[in-house]
Amino acid sequence: MPKVSRDTATQGGDYGAVVDRAEEFGDYTVDFVTFREDIDHRPLLKGLPDDRCQCPHWGYVFRGELTLHYADHDEIYREGDAFYAPAGHVPVHTEPGSEYLQISPSDELRRTNEVIMKNFTARRPPD
Known part of the structure; x- marks a missing residue:
């Protein structure tokens, strides 16, 4: 039976404001996400349907x-909460130091991450 932990995940990376450690299991991806800063994802989701x-x-x-x-509303998830986030959401606030696990359909996640990374790279100042 496959398994993964934050320490054994082989995908993702350290993006400064956020650390994403992930592993793909067939049709699903498991992500361990840690936020070092509060990030409003609205600019990062530009280009997706409804920018969500x-x-x-x-x-x-x-x-x-x-x-x-x-x-039509906001959902707030706190320490100890399990959640389901259907399509059509935008992460608008993540408390610095927040850590969560998410499980997502791999194909949809891949398409979303391609847009996020394109927008993230375009916004980063040159080294």
Whole structure:
């Protein structure tokens, strides 16, 4: 039976403001995410339909707080909360030091991450 931990994940990376450690298991990806800074994802999701994440996620908050904005409401997840985030959300606030696990369909996550990384790279100042 496959398994993964934050320490054994082979994908993802350290992006400064966020550390993402991931592993793909067939049709699903498990991500361990740690935020060092509060990040509003609205600029990073530009170019996706409605400029919102189109990938559903199931998760668990180990530490801190995560706020997801939907067209008609916000959802706040705190330490100890398990969550389901359907497509159409935008992470608008993540308390620095927050850590959570998310499980997502790999294909949808890959498409979303391609847009996020393109926008992230375009916003980064040159070295």
